[in-house]
Amino acid sequence: MVATIAETDESAESEGVIDSHKRREILSRRPSYRKILNELSSDVHGVPKIEEEKSEEEGTPPNIATMAVPTSIYQTSTGQYIAIAQGGAIQISNPGSDGVQGLQALTMTNSGAPPPGATIVQYAAQSADGTQQFFVPGSQVVVQAATGDMPTYQIRAPTTALPQGVVMAASPGSLHSPQQLAEEATRKRELRLMKNREAAKECRRRKKEYVKCLESRVAVLEVQNKKLIEELETLKDICSPKTD
């Protein structure tokens, strides 16, 4: 909240840091929501498990579903599908193509040594129009819009020259000058922030699902409890006939 800004500045700041550390020490950490919910689901029938990846409700195209564990799948304005796999590999498929044949594998330079023949792209920081761009050799960019609930990706020609801090990588592992090292550090930071951003979204989604699961479990247990109480009363009536 905006009203809490004053609480954290100036003299209160150091105390706040100490309090924060104390609070962290006091709070015992729980296992992940996924783990808790999966344990719950093994105890109680009808409790859905949290899957590793999003299910078919996301509208995953059939030709993408056969790919190796993508972490995110997006549809472009032209109908193409972009799958960002773990490790940073980007795959693009045309809706008309069949299966993996239509996939164009792109590998980000930070994802280790690229496979032979892979196209190298360079992750770029936000551009002036509030988008994130993945530059692809061949005068095209994959643009991520920064607004809306779901990030949207488009393949288009770059609207501007390369933003500051972005270098078209001819080959990985050739950074020497301090400027290049700084750019590499910035790029790594941007990538880490982007990953963490997605992780936070996913974590919040799991947390909501976890809370829903707990709420439904409470409802079930309340019904069970009520039935047991009624059963107990019935048994009491049977076993203790009135003596007057």
Place this chain on the structure above:
DNA sequence: GATTCCAGACGTCAGATGTA
């Protein structure tokens, strides 16, 4: 219509936890 309040979503950081 302007202002305030509030809930929800988000991005970031730091540290705990998972895993190869």
Place this chain on the structure above:
DNA sequence: TACATCTGACGTCTGGAATC
């Protein structure tokens, strides 16, 4: 054990409801 992932905490933003 190093690295990746997850999540609590915090500050910020935004849209809708309530109040003036």
